[in-house]
Amino acid sequence: MTEKIVYVHFSYDDETPTPVLEELSKSRNGSVFAGLNSAGWPGKGETRILWNDTFSGEGRNILIAGAGAKNAKDYCEIEMLNERRENARVAAGAAVNALKGLKVDKVLMELLPGCETAQAEGAHLAQWRYKETELAKMPKLIEPINGAHDDWMTGVRAAKAQNFARYLMESPANLMTPTIFCEKVTERLNPLGIKCTTHGKDFILSERMGAFWSVAKGSAEEPKLLKLEYNGPSNPSGKTICLVGKGVTFDAGGISIKPSANMDAMRADMGGAAVTVSTIYALAMAKAPGKYVALTPLAENLPSGTANKPGDVVTARNGMTIQVDNTDAEGRLLLCDTLCYACDTIKPDVIVDSATLTGAMCVATGWACAGCFTWSTDLATKLTAAGVETGDRIWRMPVFNSHKKKISPAQLADLNNTGPRWGGACNAAAYLRSFVPADGPEYAHLDIAGVMDTCPGADDPSYISKGMTGRPTRTLAEFCRAYSSSS
């Protein structure tokens, strides 16, 4: 059987083609424009398919996707986006989505100058599915027709890293336990020269991580602390970046059990760990400069006879005592010990943690962006700038001493692991901040609970199919690249 190929081209909102599409139509006696005039030119993110266009010479399957406004800005202040590149991501994704179930072997995509990376990202993020049977319905191969192949490959790698995070997050909790997570990550990352070290229960206890252990002891699954180390070919900044990611492979809430509706989504409560390891994966695939260490504490949060009970007091690695009034606020218990461990043993210049930490973050910003909590304006600016480029945005949130006062002191301990509902994401950030010494590394906490999965019914962002998103892997990788490249 002959290979089924679809050529993908682009047009703009004012019903004008790209120069390449214009030439193509001319060479086919105007057949493409004739087809588009009949079908109607596609709007942004829409597609039209001209099957077996035989008007002149060789028959060709041609898909035209709408790339939005011709004069889209490189920085749109209202949307805080590189709009031109985001439009390219959306258009490339729409093209791939439109070919679902049509038994397409190969997509050959026109490259838009300056948007090659974004197109590869949109196309390859759109192509990915968790289920093999669904993946089989998508176009098998996506290749560029013309132009900057290196930039295209940069996008292919970025999408591959985010798709790895999606795989880790989407996997059912029985198939992605702390042990399996470490195995899967090591299997994928070790061949790229990333040192992967898995620590178990004994290490966690011997390192006095009492808060982390208090959550883990409620489950029969052994907790793990996974450490990744990647050194690029050079390190222009001379700095060490440490990434930390919450890895709760299932969060039932513990004794403060969650409602059963949609509890299955809590298989992705290890999203912070997934995007953290996938960022290191992206950097290593790109042979990016810099020195990086990633730490992901992994455990299950279940109700059981050995689980934390509301009111229990546990002691963190730094000696601080914590009253566990809500066992569902477990992420900060894993993270606080890991932050202390990072400061003590790695002594990094900067720490960025990622965590599906609070329902309050979902309420605050929904699916639009991750929340960034930091006392470093420089770090907030750099993280925000990375999101503008990748289209996977970061928004700075407040974390003040007034938030800290809501959780400390507790009645029976130095800190409470929960506080008032109001400002819940900020209160959690203030809790975490207490574990990074003021004279220690620069520090930012990303609450990624809102961007964990897609927006039901709205497919937001459009180039990511329904389910767990792997966000903001590409933004973290972009931040790391920019941070490590600056002197």
Ligand SMILES: N[C@@H](CSCc1ccccc1)C(=O)NCC(=O)O
């Ligand atoms: N696991 C965290 C966050 S749960 C937030 C969420 C819910 C549904 C879909 C996506 C994310 C947790 O348990 N936090 C405790 C809390 O917010 O009270």
Ligand SMILES: [Mg+2]
């Ligand atoms: Mg999972």
Ligand SMILES: [Zn+2]
């Ligand atoms: Zn929880």
Ligand SMILES: [Zn+2]
């Ligand atoms: Zn959780």
